[in-house]
Amino acid sequence: MVSKRRATTKSNGHPSGDERYTMIDRTMKTFKYEKDALLEVLNTAQESFGYLSEELLIYVSQQLEVPLSRVYGVATFYHMFTFDPLGEHNCIICTGTACHVKGSDRIVQALSEEFDLLAGETTADGLFSLTTARCLGSCGLAPVIVMDGQVRGKETPEGVMRQVKETIFLSKESREVEAEAG
Ligand code: FES
Numbered sequence: 001m002v003s004k005r006r007a008t009t010k011s012n013g014h015p016s017g018d019e020r021y022t023m024i025d026r027t028m029k030t031f032k033y034e035k036d037a038l039l040e041v042l043n044t045a046q047e048s049f050g051y052l053s054e055e056l057l058i059y060v061s062q063q064l065e066v067p068l069s070r071v072y073g074v075a076t077f078y079h080m081f082t083f084d085p086l087g088e089h090n091c092i093i094c095t096g097t098a099c100h101v102k103g104s105d106r107i108v109q110a111l112s113e114e115f116d117l118l119a120g121e122t123t124a125d126g127l128f129s130l131t132t133a134r135c136l137g138s139c140g141l142a143p144v145i146v147m148d149g150q151v152r153g154k155e156t157p158e159g160v161m162r163q164v165k166e167t168i169f170l171s172k173e174s175r176e177v178e179a180e181a182g
Contacts, residue, residue: 042081043080046082087129095132102142108130
């Protein structure tokens with residue numbers, strides 16, 4: 001039976017009007033609101049918002065009718081989830097077995113050294129976050145990264161560094177232009 005809360009959400013959208021919630025709702029619907037879909041739903045929540053806020057965890061808990069303690073438990077168990085807002089740009093590097101074998105750790109290390117960050121952290125200017133994931137589901141393309149939501153495979157430390165630097169450079173430029181324009 002579909003609960004009143006779910007029915008309300010499905011017909012009206014999230015009260016905040018934030019359309020990213022519809023992506024989460026879609027995933028829950030796909031899995032027929034099964035409690036076992038918790039991990040998938042949390043994944044979608046993080047992909048949609050970039051991190052898991054307390055509000056999101058409460059929302060998922062209510063919608064799947066899973067105790068909040070369990071939602072927190074699953075979210076904190078998996079390394080891929082983050083609870084801090086990400087920077088303007090985010091590079092997720094897969095460190096799962098296939099990607100590890102193909103040298104993903106060297107990519108993490110290169111970015112970590114260049115930007116003086118550990119995985120899970122954001123630069124002080126808020127421009128760049130470095131995160132890691134256990135498997136991004138594209139092992140045949142190892143090593144895999146996701147740069148600002150775009151999946152890219154067969155990457156090298158040099159190639160990723162170039163992409164990240166270019167992206168950050170463009171962001172800095174546009175910040176300067178905005179600052180000059182007042
Ligand atoms: S191990 Fe990296 S995509 Fe699966």
